[in-house]
Amino acid sequence: MNSNTFRMPAAVLLATGAVALLTAPPASATGGTPAGGAGRSGAVVLRTGLDVGLLNKTVHVPLKATLNEVSAPATAEKTALTVTLDGAEGNKPVSVLRADVATSKATADRTKAEAEANLAKARVHVPGLPLLSLIEVEKVTSKAVCEAGKKPVASANVLGTVTALGKKVTLSAGGPTKVEVPGVGMVSMELSGTETTSTTAAAAALRLKVAVNPLNLNVAQVDGEIVLAEAHCESPKGPAPTTKAPGQPDIKTQTGTGTGGAATGAGTGSGGTTDANLAETGGGSLTPFITGGALTLLALGGGALFLTRRGRAQ
Numbered sequence: 001m002n003s004n005t006f007r008m009p010a011a012v013l014l015a016t017g018a019v020a021l022l023t024a025p026p027a028s029a030t031g032g033t034p035a036g037g038a039g040r041s042g043a044v045v046l047r048t049g050l051d052v053g054l055l056n057k058t059v060h061v062p063l064k065a066t067l068n069e070v071s072a073p074a075t076a077e078k079t080a081l082t083v084t085l086d087g088a089e090g091n092k093p094v095s096v097l098r099a100d101v102a103t104s105k106a107t108a109d110r111t112k113a114e115a116e117a118n119l120a121k122a123r124v125h126v127p128g129l130p131l132l133s134l135i136e137v138e139k140v141t142s143k144a145v146c147e148a149g150k151k152p153v154a155s156a157n158v159l160g161t162v163t164a165l166g167k168k169v170t171l172s173a174g175g176p177t178k179v180e181v182p183g184v185g186m187v188s189m190e191l192s193g194t195e196t197t198s199t200t201a202a203a204a205a206l207r208l209k210v211a212v213n214p215l216n217l218n219v220a221q222v223d224g225e226i227v228l229a230e231a232h233c234e235s236p237k238g239p240a241p242t243t244k245a246p247g248q249p250d251i252k253t254q255t256g257t258g259t260g261g262a263a264t265g266a267g268t269g270s271g272g273t274t275d276a277n278l279a280e281t282g283g284g285s286l287t288p289f290i291t292g293g294a295l296t297l298l299a300l301g302g303g304a305l306f307l308t309r310r311g312r313a314q
Contacts (some may be wrong), residue, residue, distance in 0.1 A: 204229065
């Protein structure tokens with residue numbers, strides 16, 4: 001099974017005496033467009049921002065780690081995250097996350113930016129509670145899509161059962177769900193947070209506020225935040241390109257059926273005449289007869305004129 005391993009030295013922190021709580025920024029959408037023409041996107045399967053207090057030292061060790069964090073274009077499919085904290089759990093690795101499926105993907109170009117994160121059969125642990133899962137989920141997903149010229153879309157889902165500190169819970173969209181175990185601590189879970197603006201979108205499937213005091217394995221307390229399945233994007237700059245040329249107007253040749261009369265539906269010129277009153281050109285089926293008749297009349301007229309002039313001359 002793939003894994004990421006981090007080591008947090010506590011000795012360096014003793015010089016300062018204390019370390020401020022390190023929490024990851026929540027998934028959020030901000031206005032504005034990328035400087036370049038292409039969009040932007042990113043995703044992360046798990047993000048931790050925890051403060052771990054040790055029993056035998058007056059020090060708090062930050063546990064800040066991520067699993068499968070990507071920026072477009074990229075994909076990641078690691079299914080385990082292990083962190084080693086000096087002074088905690090006998091300096092042995094702490095398995096923060098194990099999952100059957102843990103994938104994140106981000107793509108971006110000049111037409112669309114898109115990101116998604118997926119977790120299935122996932123178990124999250126914190127230092128001091130190696131045998132008890134902080135939370136177990138069947139499936140969580142998040143997705144953000146920012147397409148040029150369209151409103152960004154963000155979605156997040158928590159599917160199947162959720163167990164926190166060994167208790168099966170039902171999450172509510174109306175507010176955070178809290179689970180408290182005496183002698184262990186409390187977990188507050190917030191469901192499916194999404195945010196969109198005119199150019200950005202962000203989603204986080206599940207956000208946990210952690211406050212546990214295991215008093216075990218040299219861990220006095222663990223406080224902070226854990227985010228599962230986070231995705232965000234920014235729309236490409238500029239309007240969406242057209243996939244095909246605009247359709248040309250359907251132009252048909254107009255032919256007249258009469259020799260005069262008012263035109264219907266035609267515009268008039270400055271002289272007050274309509275297009276329909278313009279002379280029709282070209283030959284028709286009666287043209288030969290009209291031409292023959294005209295030639296006959298012309299011949300008869302010429303003959304009559306000749307006879308008239310000859311009679312006068314005599």
